[in-house]
Amino acid sequence: MRTGIGTDVHRLVEGRPMWVAGLAWPEETAGPEGHSDGDVVLHAICDALLSAAGLGDLGTNFGTSAPQWASAASHDLLAETLLRVRAEGWTVANVAAQLIGNRPRMGARRTEAEAAIADRHGIVVSIAATTTDGLGLTGRGEGLAAIAAALLTR
Numbered sequence: 578m579r580t581g582i583g584t585d586v587h588r589l590v591e592g593r594p595m596w597v598a599g600l601a602w603p604e605e606t607a608g609p610e611g612h613s614d615g616d617v618v619l620h621a622i623c624d625a626l627l628s629a630a631g632l633g634d635l636g637t638n639f640g641t642s643a644p645q646w647a648s649a650a651s652h653d654l655l656a657e658t659l660l661r662v663r664a665e666g667w668t669v670a671n672v673a674a675q676l677i678g679n680r681p682r683m684g685a686r687r688t689e690a691e692a693a694i695a696d697r698h699g700i701v702v703s704i705a706a707t708t709t710d711g712l713g714l715t716g717r718g719e720g721l722a723a724i725a726a727a728l729l730t731r
Contacts, residue, residue: 578670579729583624585617585635586722588714595681597721598674598690598704599652599697602681609721612641616651617723618674618690618704623651623658625672625727630662655698667729669700674725676706678715 593608594601598618602608609615624635632638638661639646639654646654662669676683683690683706694702709716 578731579629579631579667581625581627581629581727581729583621583626583628583635583725583727584723585620585624586714586720587611587615587617587620588720589718596651597676597681598683598686599655599693600686600690605681612647613639613649613654614651617721618676618725619651619655619694621723621725622672622674622694622702622727623654625674625725626658626662626669626729629727629729630665630667632661632665652697655694659698659700662729666731668731670728670730672700672702672725672727674702674704674723676704676721676723677709678706678721679708679718682706 587609589607590610591607595605595608596614596616687704690704714720715722
């Protein structure tokens with residue numbers, strides 16, 4: 578077994594679509610800025626999986642030096658990450674991810690996000706969310722962050 582940890586942080590920009598945990602949040606007026614759609618939860622999950630498999634990180638695999646991934650949907654990044662992890666002989670036992678930010682309010686859609694990831698990618702993901710009680714860039718509403726942990730088995 579191997580474990581990996583992933584983190585991601587993106588600044589929020591007015592007028593960008595909000596993608597978090599693989600779901601669109603059309604009621605949000607600002608979304609994460611990034612090379613792809615900026616989904617911090619899926620990015621942290623990718624980082625955790627790549628880390629556990631010893632395959633580097635999101636930036637190494639899909640960064641700005643890889644223009645084919647510009648504006649990519651994070652679901653596509655996760656699908657490619659899983660192909661690479663599985664090609665190394667690993668199976669995903671589970672992933673836990675936590676969104677850090679004031680918005681979007683994850684509670685009402687948490688199970689929807691978990692089911693969407695499971696249905697699309699065939700992995701078990703548990704999602705939680707927290708705020709920072711007004712502290713830091715997430716507390717001021719300037720950005721979002723996420724942390725994920727992955728467990729892989731052979």
